[in-house]
Amino acid sequence: MARVLHISEFTKGGIETHLNEVLSYQSGRHDIYLMASEQNSSPDTLQISRSRLQLYPYKRKPAYFLQAMKAIHRKVKDFNPDIVHVHGTFAGVFLRTLFFFKSRRPVVIYNAHGWAFLMDIKPWKQRIFAMVEKALSLRTDYIINISKHEYDMAMHYGLPAGKSGIVYNGVSDTVPSNSPPFETEPGKINLLYVGRFDRQKGFDLLLEVFNEHKFAKVNLYLVGDTVLEEVSYDFPENTVKLGWVDNSQIDRYMKACDAVIIPSRWEGFGIVAIEALRNKKPVIASNRGALPEIIKHGLNGYVFDFNNKLELAAIIHKLDKDTLAAMGQAGLEIFQEKFHSEQMNNQIERLYEDALQKRSGSYTAPVKKYV
Structure with a gap:
């Protein structure tokens, strides 16, 4: 059993689906905790007890960034995790910036859930975002790419292949449902x-x-x-x-x-x-x-x-x-x-095991590319 701290900027949308699948699977296997922002995060729908959830004050504005980093730093210090599993670009920047000049830190697993340098933006911005990700990868043990496309583009922009792999997102089986939530027109x-x-x-x-x-x-x-x-x-x-x-x-x-x-x-x-x-x-x-x-x-x-x-x-x-x-x-x-959650969670579990077993000093052995 490992002490695992999950950190996300916010959780509304697809990220909540992913987090709930991972948290539900890990709740009986690890000592887990989740940090997310108060903005666009719902404690009522996250699959983790309120005692293991911390929502920090936040808006996506520079004035809040330092405040978010301070809250994350306090939680890392108090919880003393073996692994920090960080979700999303902004959370990834906050967490790994804190570790940039530290020689001792937990294992860092990073999942951007979609690279910022692949957004529909100007090429010079894409290059800057990629440079930031390359720099922060120095304080990252494993980088999870959520598709082959993401992995191929990460390699194109020079992210470290030895730390990078592919883990497709997954969801659980559907559950039986009652009547439909709204009426549809059969002829359309x-x-x-x-x-x-x-x-x-x-x-x-x-x-x-x-x-x-x-x-x-x-x-x-x-x-x-x-x-x-x-x-x-x-x-x-x-x-x-x-x-x-x-x-x-x-x-x-x-x-x-x-x-x-x-x-x-x-x-x-x-x-x-x-x-x-x-x-x-x-x-x-x-x-x-x-x-x-x-x-x-x-x-x-x-x-x-x-x-x-x-x-x-x-x-x-x-x-x-x-x-x-x-x-x-x-x-x-x-x-x-x-695309079943069982495959995804098994792959993440193997990454955790590899990180904890192979780590020496600040870095780990190269990550296997899971496809």
């Missing part, structure tokens, strides 16, 4: 979007396509909302806003619809995609990030070129329920083979 194709209403997720593109093409035989249900900033959108008549949904209920929403749509501009992984597969729902996904590793065009869904709105519109126009149902069955088989 009912699509579901789940996620933040922001640029990264391609939400603007999705609404543009629906406003331009109308899709009289399609309804679009929207689970989520804005997170970090308020944005005004023009919602078409055939869209239904459902707001944020407790992750424990997301299966009911997916089962009520015919398919899930993920139009992301950039995507480190796409947990919503594997949640859809476990519910036997095909996915209509952009060709960005790891999504083509999860969705095989024509087998368990459709993949469209993000830069070609007409391609997405053509896919939506030709959707039919029988084909979608067959794709859903294929998707379930792919989920069980590659």
Whole structure:
């Protein structure tokens, strides 16, 4: 049993799904603790007892960064963990900056959950973000990449191969559910979007396509909302806003619809995609990030070129329920083979064991590339 401190900037969205899978698995195996910001984190839905959860005051503004680092430093000192498992770019910067000039520190496992240098930003910013990650990797034992795409791009930008590996995200089996949470129209194709209403997720593109093409035989249900900033959108008549949904209920929403749509501009992984597969729902996904590793065009869904709105519109126009149902069955088989939480948690456990057994001084032996 190891003392493991998990640290995240915030938890709302896909990161909460990931954390809950990991925390639930580790609760009986390790002495675990979680730190996350008060902003966009919900203690009621995190799978950890309140006594082992600390929420620190925070907003994504420079004035709060030093305060967050001080809170993390105090917790590391008090908890004295064997392993610090840090989730997300900002939390990764806070934690590893504290350790940069320390010769003695816990094992650091870092998962960016999507590299900042792969965002849709100017090339000079990408290079700066990559340089920061390379510098901070000096105080990192293992770097988890959540897809082959993420791993390949990390190697392209010069992150250390000896410390880097791939661990796909995973989710548990779906649980039996009662009646659907809303009524759908049987004669229409009912699509579901789940996620933040922001640029990264391609939400603007999705609404543009629906406003331009109308899709009289399609309804679009929207689970989520804005997170970090308020944005005004023009919602078409055939869209239904459902707001944020407790992750424990997301299966009911997916089962009520015919398919899930993920139009992301950039995507480190796409947990919503594997949640859809476990519910036997095909996915209509952009060709960005790891999504083509999860969705095989024509087998368990459709993949469209993000830069070609007409391609997405053509896919939506030709959707039919029988084909979608067959794709859903294929998707379930792919989920069980590659994206179940059991595989993910076993791989993380092996990383922990390797780190604790092989560590000497400040560094560890090279990490095995798990695929």
